[in-house]
Each structure stands twice: as structure tokens, then as C-alpha cells.
Amino acid sequence: MSMVTAIIIVTVIGFIGAAVLVVAAHFMHVEEDERIGQVSSVLPGANCGACGYAGCADYAKAIVGGAPVNKCVPGGENAAKAAAAIMGVEAGDVVKRKAIVACQGSLDHTEDKYVYQGVQSCAACASLYKGSATCEYGCLGYGDCVKACKFDAIIVSNGLARVNPAKCTGCGACEQACPKKVIWIRPESEKPVVMCANHDRGALTRKACTAGCIGCMKCEKNCPEGAIKVTNNVARVDYSKCTGCRICMNQCPVHAITIPKVV
Amino acid sequence: MAIKLATIFFSMILVNNYVLVQFLGICPFLGVSKKLDSAFGMSCAVVFVMALATAVTWPIYTFVLVPNDLQYLQTIAYILIIAVLVQLVEIILKKFMPPLYNALGVYLPLITTNCAVLGVTISVIDEGYGFAESLVCAVGAGFGFMLAMVLFAGVRRRLEDAKPPKCFEGLPITLVAASMVSLSFMGFGGIIENIFGAV
Structure with missing residues (x-):
């Protein structure tokens, strides 16, 4: 007898619960397109x-x-x-964009000007004498961009952040996170990029980093299209003129110009 | 009466804190405490579900199960009721607070299996509390849960900036921190009884 009562009671509780939920779902229904x-x-x-x-x-x-x-x-x-x-509309064009860390200052090319032992974050490090690297324009390598990246596309190796273009979606989260503004979002292309952001004069750049653009103007003079200009001691490419001929790349004495990988 | 209710309420928050002293409801405690906002939202949902669940299960136990000699059905009946209530909360949140609904994600339906909710409904029966006492106890337990969540969300924020040894990164250091927060709550033992006992 008591088993039957038990079954009835649990069933009744279940039914009452179900009824409450049905009523709630009916009245609280969220209208969604x-x-x-x-x-x-x-x-x-x-x-x-x-x-x-x-x-x-x-x-x-x-x-x-x-x-x-x-x-x-x-x-x-x-x-x-x-x-x-x-x-039911036209899709329109989607330009693929990729992030690139415009810096080559790995531990092989730069040195630390002090031993940083604080919070492991570029933003924190950058607030202390413009960062621990000898070059005050370059990548610090504490991985704020790695944390910002939702696609696991950035790694820091040898003190330098690197973007995996296969995983990068060009969302720009890393660009926002980088305190040195050394990450750019650019349309994916096989045109050369000047991998340096150092605005110091050549001799100073050279002291800070052996891979930095020294502003020697060799690329500017040799570019057949006049697409590359040294402004503020660092070369910059005008992509509306650049044809991707790679002459600048071969001329650069510090190998600061490279072609990013295209997926 | 008022003093007894106050004693129950505050001892549920500090002395018998469900998460930090009785170790119930650890899953959302570790899962949702990464951000303060969602920790707070989750706790609000838990307070609501705990109070509602106790308000429903206490009469059912006292007026349905006990007269029929069916105390052994306690667990199964409670789980049924709590599941219904959680679904109800989910429907309500989806309707009126979609951002919170999105932020809580999978942890909202998981309140169903949150042992703190089942724990409070069962322990008020074991303690022999009346209806009002049970309700106060449940709300106190909910606020205790909220206190633990909010405190620990702050601790975890600090943990993010810390640089523990590689083998401690992630969950291990979180558990170590949780144990320390828990240890500090052990210090509240006896404080409430003494305060309200003196009144």
C-alpha cells in the first residue's frame, strides 16, 4: 500500500511541476525572430x-x-x-585581415636594460621606464596579446610575440591590448612589411636592437615605384603604390623588411 | 524568536557557510567565480532558488511525506522540486534578464545539481526547524554562498596577476587560495552564538 502511495505522490509532484513549467513557458515565452x-x-x-x-x-x-x-x-x-x-541579400566582399607584430626584437637582437620581476604583463612592464627591453618601441614579450587573443593565434617565443596567420582572424583584440602599439591589423597580402617601430636615429636604434630599421633610406632610394618612405627614422610602405617586387627586402642591410606568410 | 532567527541567519553566513565551511556547492564556486558580475548574478539565482526550494519542500515534507510515512522519499522528491524550480528561474531570467542568462550559461541549469541547494533543504529538516526558521536558514545559506562567491571572485582577480610556479598555474593555485579563504572562515566558529547569546 505504502509503495502505491509513494508512487502516486511522486507522480503528482512531477505533474504539478510540469504544469507550472508549461504555464511559465507559455506566459514568459520570449518572442524571437x-x-x-x-x-x-x-x-x-x-x-x-x-x-x-x-x-x-x-x-x-x-x-x-x-x-x-x-x-x-x-x-x-x-x-x-x-x-x-x-x-536574402548580397554578401558583398570580405577583406581578409591579419595581425602582424611589426618587431623583430627577440632576445637575440635586444637586451634587457633591467631585470623585470613584476606582474607578468606588457602593460605593467611598459609603465616602468618604458619597458625592460633596450628598444623602447618594440615588443616586450610578456604576452598581453596572447591573453587577448581568443583564437590561440599568438605565441611568445624568445621574448617576441608571433602571430600564426593560419589561426589569426584579424579581429584586432591584440592590437588593442598591445601597450607598445607594435601589432598592426593589415589586409592579407604578399607585400613586404617593415618589421620595426623604432623612431630613434640609426645609431641609437642599432645600439638598442640589431634587427631594427636604422633609417638608412636604401629601400627608399631603390624602390622603383617610390612606394617606400623613411619618415621619422623608420621606413614605411605605401601599399597603394607597392607592387610587391621585393627589391627593398633584398636591399635592407638589417633585414628589417619581410614578407608575412599568406595562408 | 527574532534573536533565534538572527542567530540562524548570521551563523549560516559566517559560521556554517555552506561553501567555505561545509564544502557544499563547490562546482559553481570554482566555475563561476572568475568574474565578479557573473559570480554575483549566480549567487542571486542561488539565493532565490534556495529560498523557493525550502519554501516548497518544507511543507511537502511536513504535510505530505511525514503523514504517509514516506520520509525515505525525501531526496527523490526534493530533486524533482529543485529541478522544476531551476527551470522556472531559467525561464524567468531568459525573459527578464537576458544578459545575466547569457553570462551564467551552463551553470544556471547546473544549480539543479548544486548540492548546496539540496543540502539546505535537507538540513533544515534534520535540524528540526519550523517553517520561518527554515526559510531564514535558506536565505542565510544563500547569502553565505553569495559572500563566498564575491570574496573569491576578488581573490581570483588577484590570482590572475600573480605568477605562481608553472605546476601551480590554473586550478591548483585556485584550490590553494580557496583553502586559505576557507581557513579564515573557520575563525568565525562560535562567534555568533556568543554575540547573540549575550543579548
């Missing part, structure tokens, strides 16, 4: 914020509300096309 769910499912879901919205769910809502579908950097063309198919 079903396209929001569809669009979020084609977005990568990394919530990186490269699109300018608070996260993928937020961007999905914005797309349904009429925002352009090609803002998602990690999702790239595929996400844009899929979202466009759901919304």
Missing part, C-alpha cells in the same frame, strides 16, 4: 567583437535588423554568404 537563431548558427560564435557589436548573438540580431552581413572577420566569406542567403 527565427532568423536570429539561423544567423547566429552560421556565425563563428567566438564573440570577438571585430564586427563592432557586443558579440555574435548581438551581431546576428543586428543582421536581422538590416545591418550589413560582411562585418564578421573570423567567419569571412562563408559566414557572410550563409548569412546573406538567410537574409
Whole structure:
């Protein structure tokens, strides 16, 4: 008898609970445009914020509300096309962008001007005499960018951060995190990059880092297109003129110009 | 009566803190305490679920299970009720506080299996508390949980900047820190009884 009572009581409790939930779900139902769910499912879901919205769910809502579908950097063309198919609009072009650490100052090329034992963060280190590296413009290697990267695309090795272009989505989180502003987000291309941010005169740069741009103007003089200019003691490429001929690369005495890997 | 309720309330927060002294509800304690906001939101949900669960389970135990001699059904009936309540909280949060709903993520449904909630509903019966005392005890336990979460969220923020030895990084150093916070709460032993006993 008592077993039957037990079964009945537990069943009744279960049914009452179910009834409460059904009523609650009915009255508290959240009205959602079903396209929001569809669009979020084609977005990568990394919530990186490269699109300018608070996260993928937020961007999905914005797309349904009429925002352009090609803002998602990690999702790239595929996400844009899929979202466009759901919304019935044109996808538009997505420019692939990659982060690059414009510095070659690994431990082989620079030295420490003091032994830093504080909080392991570039921002903290940079606030102490402009950082522990002899070059006060370059990568400090404490990995603020590594922490900022949601795609596990950056590693620090030998005191220098390096971006893995295969994993990089160009979201720009590392660019924001770098206190030295030595990480750039640029359209992916096979054009050369000057891997230095040191604005000191050549002799000083040379003392600080053996791989830094010394502003010798050799690249500027030899560029057939006039696409490279030394301003403020460091060479910079004008990508609207650069044809990627690599003459500057071969001329550079400190090998500060390189071609980033393209995936 | 008021003094007894106050004694129960404060001893649940400090002396018998569910997380730090009785070691119940460790999963969300370690899982959601990374950020202060979500730790606080999670604790609010737990306070709500604990109070509601006790308010529902106490009458069911006293007026349904005991007269029918079915005390052994306590655990199974309680789990059923708590699961329903957690679902209810989830529906309510989704409707009225979507950001919090998103921030809590998987830990919200996990309140169902949070042993602190089941623990408080069972322990108020074991202690022989009346309805009002049970409710105060549950709310106190909830606030104790909140105190532990918020304190530990602060500790973990500091831990992020620390540079422990490689083998201690991540969870190990978090557990060590948790044990120290717990140890400090052991120091509250007896304090509440003495304060309210003197009144």
C-alpha cells in the first residue's frame, strides 16, 4: 500500500511541476525572430567583437535588423554568404585581415636594460621606464596579446610575440591590448612589411636592437615605384603604390623588411 | 524568536557557510567565480532558488511525506522540486534578464545539481526547524554562498596577476587560495552564538 502511495505522490509532484513549467513557458515565452537563431548558427560564435557589436548573438540580431552581413572577420566569406542567403541579400566582399607584430626584437637582437620581476604583463612592464627591453618601441614579450587573443593565434617565443596567420582572424583584440602599439591589423597580402617601430636615429636604434630599421633610406632610394618612405627614422610602405617586387627586402642591410606568410 | 532567527541567519553566513565551511556547492564556486558580475548574478539565482526550494519542500515534507510515512522519499522528491524550480528561474531570467542568462550559461541549469541547494533543504529538516526558521536558514545559506562567491571572485582577480610556479598555474593555485579563504572562515566558529547569546 505504502509503495502505491509513494508512487502516486511522486507522480503528482512531477505533474504539478510540469504544469507550472508549461504555464511559465507559455506566459514568459520570449518572442524571437527565427532568423536570429539561423544567423547566429552560421556565425563563428567566438564573440570577438571585430564586427563592432557586443558579440555574435548581438551581431546576428543586428543582421536581422538590416545591418550589413560582411562585418564578421573570423567567419569571412562563408559566414557572410550563409548569412546573406538567410537574409536574402548580397554578401558583398570580405577583406581578409591579419595581425602582424611589426618587431623583430627577440632576445637575440635586444637586451634587457633591467631585470623585470613584476606582474607578468606588457602593460605593467611598459609603465616602468618604458619597458625592460633596450628598444623602447618594440615588443616586450610578456604576452598581453596572447591573453587577448581568443583564437590561440599568438605565441611568445624568445621574448617576441608571433602571430600564426593560419589561426589569426584579424579581429584586432591584440592590437588593442598591445601597450607598445607594435601589432598592426593589415589586409592579407604578399607585400613586404617593415618589421620595426623604432623612431630613434640609426645609431641609437642599432645600439638598442640589431634587427631594427636604422633609417638608412636604401629601400627608399631603390624602390622603383617610390612606394617606400623613411619618415621619422623608420621606413614605411605605401601599399597603394607597392607592387610587391621585393627589391627593398633584398636591399635592407638589417633585414628589417619581410614578407608575412599568406595562408 | 527574532534573536533565534538572527542567530540562524548570521551563523549560516559566517559560521556554517555552506561553501567555505561545509564544502557544499563547490562546482559553481570554482566555475563561476572568475568574474565578479557573473559570480554575483549566480549567487542571486542561488539565493532565490534556495529560498523557493525550502519554501516548497518544507511543507511537502511536513504535510505530505511525514503523514504517509514516506520520509525515505525525501531526496527523490526534493530533486524533482529543485529541478522544476531551476527551470522556472531559467525561464524567468531568459525573459527578464537576458544578459545575466547569457553570462551564467551552463551553470544556471547546473544549480539543479548544486548540492548546496539540496543540502539546505535537507538540513533544515534534520535540524528540526519550523517553517520561518527554515526559510531564514535558506536565505542565510544563500547569502553565505553569495559572500563566498564575491570574496573569491576578488581573490581570483588577484590570482590572475600573480605568477605562481608553472605546476601551480590554473586550478591548483585556485584550490590553494580557496583553502586559505576557507581557513579564515573557520575563525568565525562560535562567534555568533556568543554575540547573540549575550543579548
